[in-house]
Amino acid sequence: MTHAALSVQLSMPRAGFALDVGFDAPAGLTVLFGASGSGKTSVVNAVAGLDPSAQGRIALNGRVLMDSATGVFLPAHTRRIGYIFQDARLFPHLNVRRNLDYARRVTGAPEDPASWNRIIEMLGIGPLLTRRTAHLSGGEKQRVAIGRALLSRPDLILADEPLAALDAARKEEILPYFERLRDEGELPLLYVTHDASEVARLATTVIALEDGRVIRQGSAAEVLGDPHFTPGDIRAVGAVIEAKVTCHHPDGLTELSAGGLPLHLPHIARAPGTELRVRIAAQDVILSREKPEGLSALNCLPGKVAELHTGDGPGAVLSIDTAAGRVLARVTKRSVAALGLAPGVAVHAIIKTVAVAPGDVGGPKG
CATH class of the missing domain: 2.40.50.100 (RNA polymerase II/Efflux pump adaptor protein, barrel-sandwich hybrid domain)
Incomplete structure (x- = not known):
């Protein structure tokens, strides 16, 4: 039996609807899939600890991150979660090396050369280490953002529409790295997208949302192969x-x-x-x-x-x-x-x- 790495039960008011979702995400890459405004980003922000209005319970590998019934709410910086945003959000005043090392320096964690070298090699960003982030392409910025999230030594990676701001060529550059994280990494990933192609290519598990509710859950083949399921745009079927x-x-x-x-x-x-x-x-x-x-x-x-x-x-x-x-x-x-x-x-x-x-x-x- 596959045990859940992440267990989520959430409720909170949103503009136009009330978010009320519950799901278990096993190891691998779980995609939150749905049209814009379906509640995907609200869920990942609650998991990350960025929304204090969230009600419910969230547990990661058995560790309770939030439980409104008992008053538990771990601050974001203590949840051990790496967050990859749509726009990379790198620090422009730091070069790539210092961006990558930021989380370790803030937490005071010891250096880990083996992990550093493995992640730098996997993402192919060794040649970028001395460059300023303003001089990076969109794809390079996202690879650095992925590396920064991994080097924070997280128990979970959140990725909120990480390819939405990239053109088709840059998306093709980044997708294989998420495949490697899914296949070679030991961390669960919660990945947000409204793109059916990304779901088909990456998902171990799909959680489909509509108006703040879970409407489908299963493998990519099960969810996308359901003729009754229309993922927002009929052309995405x-x-x-x-x-x-x-x-x-x-x-x-x-x-x-x-x-x-x-x-x-x-x-x-x-x-x-x-x-x-x-x-x-x-x-x-x-x-x-x-x-x-x-x-x-x-x-x-x-x-x-x-x-x-x-x-x-x-x-x-x-x-x-x-x-x-x-x-x-x-x-x-x-x-x-x-x-x-x-x-x-x-x-x-x-x-x-x-x-x-x-x-x-x-x-x-x-």
């Missing part, structure tokens, strides 16, 4: 499948095996045999009752309709069970009627190779 790199073709495509089915994607710089997660957006899936011929799309996954969800508009979301895993497809209600789509009906899910972006492909741990 999409499922997660697991696959393994088979080979790289000379025309620039990488072939994966997903449950024994071939899947072709733009080149992925991973060695054959590497296991991956792949997010496939529902809007990029076309359905056919018959095996198609004469199409440019290279990926065709046979399966059966598992569930059908229709809303108030003209669209519908279907979940398709295939040997590769569950795939979602967003089509019109007219297409549902024309093709006679219903649970149990055999279909082929067609996916354009170029529709899967680099940010939708990541490491498998979950």
Whole structure:
């Protein structure tokens, strides 16, 4: 049985709604996922000890950080939590080395050269140590912010929309470091985002919030693969499948095996045999009752309709069970009627190779 590293029961008034959430986060990377204004940042600020109005109970590895029933409220600086903010929040008057060493100097902790060297190497920030923070790129600043949080010797890392201020290229620079923290680190992480691609790529556990309530909890595949779950933006609907790199073709495509089915994607710089997660957006899936011929799309996954969800508009979301895993497809209600789509009906899910972006492909741990 997996035991919770972090246990949260919170209630507090917020603008427009009352926050009332409860969840247990096991070891690994837990994502708080939801639209802007759903209460994600309120939760992490309460966990960090930055909101004295919070009511409820928070425990980390069995240590009570807050319990309003008994009057326990540990100050933020005693909670042993590293916080990575959206905008890095580095000290501009200090160089990178002194930013990284700030928490140790404030607490008076002894130097730990082994931890220092390991974290500097993992984040690749050795060449930056003597530079002023004003001379760093956005991606470099976030790597330094991650290092500063780790070097504070925390029991938990909080990351509040850490990639939101970065462009696509800088996001791709930073995402692998969070994958390494998830896979190689011993610390639990609570990571806030409204980006479904980040959830698919990083999450061990997903806590989905809406209007201050937990509406879904589970693995990335379970939460994102639910056709009834709409994460704020209908365009973000999409499922997660697991696959393994088979080979790289000379025309620039990488072939994966997903449950024994071939899947072709733009080149992925991973060695054959590497296991991956792949997010496939529902809007990029076309359905056919018959095996198609004469199409440019290279990926065709046979399966059966598992569930059908229709809303108030003209669209519908279907979940398709295939040997590769569950795939979602967003089509019109007219297409549902024309093709006679219903649970149990055999279909082929067609996916354009170029529709899967680099940010939708990541490491498998979950």
